[in-house]
Amino acid sequence: MSQFTVQPLLDTGTVRVRDIVCSGECRHRSDEECSAATHLVFPYRGVFVRHVGRNDVVAEANQLLFFNAAEAYQVSHPVEGGDACLDLVVEEGQLRELAPKGQLRTGDRLAFHRQGRRIDPRAQALVALLRHSLSRNVAETLEAETLALTLVRRSLGEHTSHAAGASPGRQKLVDRTKLVLSSDLSRRWTLAEIAVEVGVSPVYLTQVFQQVEAMPLYRYHLRLRLARALDLLGRYDNLTTLGMDLGFSSHSHFSSTFRQVYGRTPAEFQRSIGSR
Template identity: 30%
Template sequence: MHKDNWIDLLQDADTGIQSLRAHFKGHAYDPHWHDSYLVGFTESGVQQFRCRGERHISTAGKVFFLEPGDIHDGDAPTEGGFTYRMLYLDAPWLEREIATLFEEAPANCQLGVPQLLFDDPLLVRRIDEAFQAVHAADLKIVRQSAIDDLLDGLTRRLQWRQRSALQPQLPLVAQRARDYLHANLTQDIGLDDLARACGCDRFRLTRAFKLAFGLPPHAYLIQLRLARARQLLGRGMAPADVAADLGFADQSHLGRWFRRAYGVTPAYYRKRCSQLPD
């Protein structure tokens, strides 16, 4: 990591919301995804990321909003780098909270984010106020009020879409492979094992998978393990135990991948999110 890069991360015990403020110069992080909704804004500089097959440029005051599973990277294309603040919103929590704001939420639906990057000064203010309330561990009533204002602002940027196990636009073989990886994420899976489970050869499988999900199967499996690692570390599990449970060779192997994806060590993440000592 660049010597001038820094990250300040905390987790709210009541809601599970994580608040992050960070500064990066040069390369920020490798392609990865989260199982949370991400909403934030660029404070200063130029923030560049690839997501959903496009390159996005965020400058000061722009809002970015990603849904769970959106694979994205990050870097600073200009000399001074960029600073941003962001909230990670747990998916089941957000869907539950948003549903209470609608008189009748549609059945068997999930929340989607149609637009990743946009100008919305009012939403920037609401993100900032929610961030400050959560990050400073303000009074519960202050935090809840700021979060409710944020949720109210997000409703215009979200849409309900039908929840479906199958996505007709994606190759069936890729969806089968994804489901197999989710079901066996701690196992030492080979490409031949995956191809046999999907009923095709491994070359066709790898091509279809990368086209569908933007990552080859091995990288997707690592991202699955890292997403699970975040959950376990946030509950206070020791990094060495997390590495062993999730099939990483050792703690340093987990640490290398974790830093490349999130910019912090597993130990730092555990300490800031679980509030437990090292």
Template identity: 40%
Template sequence: MAQVVEIWTHADAPPPSGVIERHAVVLPYEGLFGFRAGPGSGLFDAQRALFVTAGQEYADSHPVEGIGHAALVIRPSDEVLEELFGSYRPSSHTAFRRLGLPMSARARMRTQRLRRLGRGGVNRLRDDERILATLREFLPERSVPLNGCSRIVERAREVLHGLGFERVSLDRIAREVGVSPNYLTQAFTRAEGQPLYRYQLGLRLNRALVELPHSDDITALALDLGFSSHAHFSTAFKASFGQSPSEYRAEARLAA
């Protein structure tokens, strides 16, 4: 769906240059750098996102001595580019024509969350939804039409239940439902009041409530439910229910 990489360029290192291989959205979060590609050029920092078009030669620069830069680079798939920006060659979109767009406070916060992708347990569904939400920060607000949404959401719930506690990507669920990942995540969040990954987390935690009183090995149960570790499971469980899995188990066994 989209690839995310993090880049660091130290102030004393030669700024990168070359040919842009794929369309990308660059989200700076530290420092300052100049960017030139084709006829366009500009300065970029954490207040401004950079939109780069494949096939162009580019060159970075460090205009202030002693200041390098760091950024996240999102390389969307052709499918995501076409839906969000109108074409898998989105050079006609305002963002790409202008080379850059301002970053709101919410976009800057989302950038920091993207830096933590994969930490605290691998959750591809959550990560995919966060990437799409970040890209949508730079688009005009568009509401999802309600026609057909209820059946789409119901089908998504069926798919999640059918997959059990398997770690799954947004792409896979969208293929099963028969809509695009972007449309699915917007429709589901609007209908259910929470993103897909939160809904799946709820399914896992609900099963934990049932299984914990009879489970002697909490780590094994956590892994069976799709959590990456005992710690990951305990953190999610306590955040939802206000007590640790072991405390809940002891209380349930005492009551029994």
């Protein structure tokens, strides 16, 4: 059985959108692969690590990954559970128009300097809205194309995304921390527990994470949990159960936190992805 299931959601001359689910059977590095076009990959469930030469990046729901055309890479799944991603291929001329020049390598071939960027909550919500609307067949083509380009524009925006920059040692510490958090999103972690897992003091952990990600560790973890909620809203009828399953203390806590981050309650978002 293949490790992958691929569901085509949209294919026009401007953008192609696919939903890709991987079972994560490959715990260690896979064989090298490369793609024919540049893909923008938005993980929305689970976690994996992408390796390009000696450069690694942890792929989870706070990230956008760039799979540059003809660039060899490997993938591993150090955390069980596999992953799922929304995969976008934008027509090259349109992508060049959307991408800030500082993010692109020089040369004829379109390629991004970095493996990925962190996206903001609005971009996460757009990922969920685009995927749910297309999979439920409630978005018309023009609407879906507009949503997809809006998602790309926001995810590449200098004021709405973040490219982590740090020494290799600090980046590896932050990456290990992300894997720990992703291993159990519903767990109410303490700093001491995470610090033990990654082998540093709580003070050092918080300092380094803030420096690398420009965001407190607790907020990063919260966004991972809320992104999981965006993924699951199409499956849960009981939102109180969803909130409790993700480690929130009550429905009101879940609902108010969700609204603070995404600008609407879980129930309102759930209605927005229903039949229209």
